Amino acid sequence: MATSTVENYLKHMLLLSEGGEELVSMGALAEALAVVPGTVTTMVKALADSGHVEHRPRQGVRLTPAGRRVALNVLRKHRLVECFLVNVLKMDWAAVDTEAEQLEHAISDEVLDRLDALLGHPETDPHGDPIPSRQGKLDSQVYATLATCVVEKPLRIIRITDQSAEFLLFVEQNGLLPGESVRVTERNLASGLVTAKKTAGRPLALSLAAAGKILIQPAR
Amino acid sequence: MATSTVENYLKHMLLLSEGGEELVSMGALAEALAVVPGTVTTMVKALADSGHVEHRPRQGVRLTPAGRRVALNVLRKHRLVECFLVNVLKMDWAAVDTEAEQLEHAISDEVLDRLDALLGHPETDPHGDPIPSRQGKLDSQVYATLATCVVEKPLRIIRITDQSAEFLLFVEQNGLLPGESVRVTERNLASGLVTAKKTAGRPLALSLAAAGKILIQPAR
């Protein structure tokens, strides 16, 4: 059985490789796991021995199919737990990531399945992040963002790709939740500012960095 | 923050002291935690340093008020999680103890409170074990058992005090669930056999040891 430390390493590799093909750098992994780089090197070598990853010294690391399977299962637990916490326990959007971080390592596959059924087999969590299927399929569609979309076109918000409580709180307070309709009225590369406007709302200014974390689609 | 190992030590001390006054022997703790006695000695000394227990060398160990507080909180989590798994996720009676064993260390107090509300503030878990209140009150009423009760008196089953899957399965298959009505038709100390009978059922034989794990009250 993988320890919860191992599960975390694998999960973060999956998240950092956005789909699983590219090499993940040791530095990025260390950053994501809040650990010094030397620790990552040590751990990655152990994970290579157990067949979960392929380690290219001085270049990076990549999940093997076995490692990817474990990572997807953990991610599925994480996101389904988030759904449960928000939809059933009515918890706060911004707080559930931290909670799920613990629970993802404690719930069994049996509980996972029943939770999935209870929630009606959702396809995304409350932030719009796709939930891997039982079979390990993960929607890896690449969306445009408020930082990259066409100006003045009507858009629908699909997903928020920053789980920090502050950012989620900001998003919530300005009604930029997944499902909402918006359009970008202005984008200025020089000042790094994007102005967005909800159908019936006042214009809202945000940085390019922030805008890039809000994924969108052309409205229906 | 107490690690989940520490939480387990404290929880088992609480369970073994049936209320919290008597000294718990190191051996009993080692047995309950599936660890060798030497490990318990080491750990108990650390717990004494952190003020969670009082250690009487060569005699045993006892929870301090601080330790008891932690233990009750863990037990509350364990039992509320069991309620959730059985009542909401419709999981099997006999399997939930193992699941809860993991989850009790992963859920926050926030989630605990919401779970408690969702379940309607239950007073006992599905096995009839009392759930400690938020304030740390634990019903420590001493019940009679099928091994100690008066013969032929109508009884109500209150609680099953053995969480092993086999025993729970046996209990379930013979309809001896908490809430059910029974009476003891015969008890033979010599052969160590107890015969119980549900109001509308065939007589069932069980050992004194097994009968002692089924707590009862006089029928309403």
Added chain:
DNA sequence: CTCCTTACTTTGATTAGTCAAAATAAACGT
């Protein structure tokens, strides 16, 4: 091509939790 920066790896030490086995103390029977 050489030096420098930066990322990565190595090394040695630390902490939590554990076991095996030897040492000790208390309790017990005769």
Added chain:
DNA sequence: ACGTTTATTTTGACTAATCAAAGTAAGGAG
């Protein structure tokens, strides 16, 4: 009171995960 049994404690060693700091490689800048 003496030796034996049994529970407990000690000791030394091990694993997983970590950090600090020293060492090494690879890719630019000049």
